[in-house]
Amino acid sequence: MxxxxxxxxxxxxxxLGGIKAExxxxxxxxxxRFDKETHAANKVKALDKLAEAQFExxxxxxxxxxxxxxxxxxxxxxDNVSAAFLLLKKQEPDVDRxxxxxxxxxxxxxxxxxxxxxxxxxxxxxxxxxLEIVRKDLVDMDDELIRLxxxxxxxxxxxxxxxxxxxx
Numbered sequence: 266m267x268x269x270x271x272x273x274x275x276x277x278x279x280x281l282g283g284i285k286a287e288x289x290x291x292x293x294x295x296x297x298r299f300d301k302e303t304h305a306a307n308k309v310k311a312l313d314k315l316a317e318a319q320f321e322x323x324x325x326x327x328x329x330x331x332x333x334x335x336x337x338x339x340x341x342x343x344d345n346v347s348a349a350f351l352l353l354k355k356q357e358p359d360v361d362r363x364x365x366x367x368x369x370x371x372x373x374x375x376x377x378x379x380x381x382x383x384x385x386x387x388x389x390x391x392x393x394x395x396l397e398i399v400r401k402d403l404v405d406m407d408d409e410l411i412r413l414x415x416x417x418x419x420x421x422x423x424x425x426x427x428x429x430x431x432x433x
Contacts, residue, residue: 305356371410
């Protein structure tokens with residue numbers, strides 16, 4: 266009976282190891298595809314698929330208590346978002362004409378901020394500073410995206426001072 270349990274345990278471990286290797290291969294393939302993409306809108310679309318795989322890898326690392334991998338994964342995500350955003354600003358600077366890609370990356374950044382904040386809640390205190398830097402960088406990108414997507418079209422109204430009340 267013990268031999269059967271040992272074989273079953275070995276089978277489960279091999280299966281989990283195969284799944285982990287398959288996920289790592291998929292992540293590497295998506296990262297390579299993202300890195301090779303030269304058109305901004307296509308790079309943003311590739312980022313969506315890559316980010317999903319990165320978030321999944323981060324969740325699995327978090328579940329196993331590997332917060333260093335979580336931090337590295339989220340830093341790579343931030344770098345990918347930054348690369349896509351810079352390419353988008355360079356190739357398609359007119360936000361009004363190409364707002365779809367800007368909106369798509371803005372949604373992606375917000376999702377990233379949520380994921381980083383969730384990781385900050387559960388990460389050990391010594392490992393939080395890199396995650397806080399990633400969060401700040403993503404918030405800064407989100408602020409810039411919001412300003413680009415929704416520019417002020419009119420001047421701020423001038424404030425008229427209140428008329429002092431007269432006392433009888």
